[in-house]
Amino acid sequence: MTQHLQVVEHPLVRHKLSIMREAGTSTAVFRQLLREISQLLAYEVTRDLPMTTRRIETPICPMDAPVLAGRKLALISILRAGNGLLDGMLDLIPSARVGFVGLYRDEATLTPVEYYFKVPGDLDGRVVIAVDPMLATGNSSVAAIDRLKEAGATDIRFLCLLAAPEGVARMKDAHPDVRIVTAALDERLDEKGYIVPGLGDAGDRMFGTK
């Protein structure tokens, strides 16, 4: 569980992802599958959460029951496509706090520029899960995690749907402490920075834009 990259190879995840990849899949079906798959990925990314016990009374007897330890989780959506992963994750972790990081690419310098940053307080005491469906070049994801660390986060995981080897290497180089959980590791990036074979532009597919 301590490896840098975890590919979730569950049959349900793989099956749903294949339908999402198909160019002919409608926006409505894509969205529904995204919600379902993010529930399954949320299950995996939280597998090692710290636990404690609480004394409770069952109808039969008292017991020390296992419960989550520590502060509420923070889910951080990297805008805009990260929002597509939030609903499914909140189905499973309804009390999580939610934050947003907005970045755009400066076409002159090709570096990410922040236009929005709003995150829960006390990030240093929380497990932080940053979400973005596509880990492509890794530039925006690395920049978002830089900002989360500046804001105090110390325990960060990164959840995505598809990762390219280039993005995984970039993240490992910049943030070796951040575990990546993904539904698939694809082959490469094309010359425009799209993941191959990928699923196209995740934001356009989930929001029906373009």
Ligand code: URA
């Ligand atoms: N972002 C996307 O939405 N798709 C890709 O293939 C790469 C980055």
